Amino acid sequence: MKTSLKLITLFAFTLLMTACSSDDDNTENQSLEGQGQSQLIFSAFGDIGCGVITVAVDQLVTKTMDGQDPATGFVYCQDSSASVVQWMDIPAGTYTYVASCSGYTWTGTRTLGSGSCSNLSLTVGSAD
Amino acid sequence: MKKFLLFIVLLIALVFLMLQFKPVKKSIAIVEASNTTPSLINKDSVTIKGRVETPDTYKRVNYPKGSFQEYLRNYKLKPFGSKIINYDDSEYFWQRGHIGILEVPVPKNGLQQCADALIRIRSEYLWDTNQKDKIGFNFTSGHYCSWLKYAEGYRPKINGNKVTFHKTASANNTKTNFYKYLNLIYMYSGTLSLYNELKSIEDKDLKIGDMLIKGGSPGHIVMICDEAINAKGNKLFLLFQGNTPAQSVHLVKNLENAKISPWYSLKKDAVIPVSNYTFQSSKFVRFKW
DSSP: OHHHHHHHHHHHHHHHHHHHHHHHHHHHHHHHHHHOOEEEEEEESSOOOSSOEEEEETTSOOEEEOOOOTTOOOOOGGGOOTTEEEEEEEOSEEEEEEEEETTEEEEEEEEEOTTOEEEEEEOOOBOO | OHHHHHHHHHHHHHHHHHHHHHHHHHHHHHHHHHSOOOOOBOTTOOBHHHHBOOOTTEEEOOOOTTSHHHHHHTOBBOOTTOOOBBTTSOBOSOOSSEEEEBSOOOOTTSOOOHHHHHHHHHHHHHHHTTOGGGOEEEOTTSOEEEHHHHHHTEEEEEETTEEEEEEOSOOOOSHHHHHHHHHHHHHHOOHHHHHHHSEEEOGGGOOTTOEEEEOSSSBEEEEEEEEEEETTOOEEEEEEEOOSSOBOOEEEOOSSOTTTTTOBOOOTTOOEEETTEEESSOEEEEOOO
């Protein structure tokens, strides 16, 4: 009987530890949400051919996009690649941006909800 | 001692059970999240109206038979899955932004770019409905060039930014000559001329045939080709566009809102990404007639 009880206790303890592990993940996510895990992503549609693109966003560190991939189209948040500029885990709010490279400037604002992702495609229009 | 141990085991089991509720809730949430929005695309249909269903609670806005609005929403499409082809028969490098290709030929001369494609569709409607006297567009210089004058034999003489018209050709009212006229318009008109020439429209007044425009060189323009409304009066729109390089005119996806894609909610001054182009501050215009 003693042995059975020990086994049951050990089994229950193992289950408890497994459950705790699952809960830890959840706690971590909530904690990140509390700090604001929104994302802001800028990408270039194709090769704009204007050299390095500098993206300045108020309240955030200015970043640069060194290379533009001619095969890259619109970049979704879930498939952001190396050729994007991104800020992860930033607070929700409205951000004013100025993106620029040789001959082109893009300005505007992006509003991020809590835990959301905003992806802006930098594009150049048609000649006509 | 045995009773105490049993109590501990039961307590641990109880705590374990309680902890399981959260993962269960999480699982339900994941299942709900993975329930993708039903597609609004009908792959078998070959018209704009048939290809795209309206979202729940929305219905199409009615327009008179024979109107430009009905003409556009019933425009023929190539079979679903057709690719965007450039004027030189190469494939456009990005094929993920469209859900249909309009049955509009792409001339090999490469002139039929973004604004030009919309000018063509508008002009063909006026031609098909015998409103040829309304076919005319401003050049970027501001000079008006009408089909009727061109058909009479008048041709522009362009010297820098100065344009004069002279009768240098014989009269020709054929469709072949009409497309030569359009080539001339493609060369000297564009998003900038349309932006300057056409009436500005508020977002609350938008209807099929109106255009979202960024006038300039470079600029861009897309046309509203269908319209749906709900009981609250909120409207959604479908858009098509031409592009540079000259290529297949295509019905675009909504890249930012998969729930209603390919429909768009259009607001003045908003940032609206449309396939290959992001309108930073949206403005709208309407053809004069």
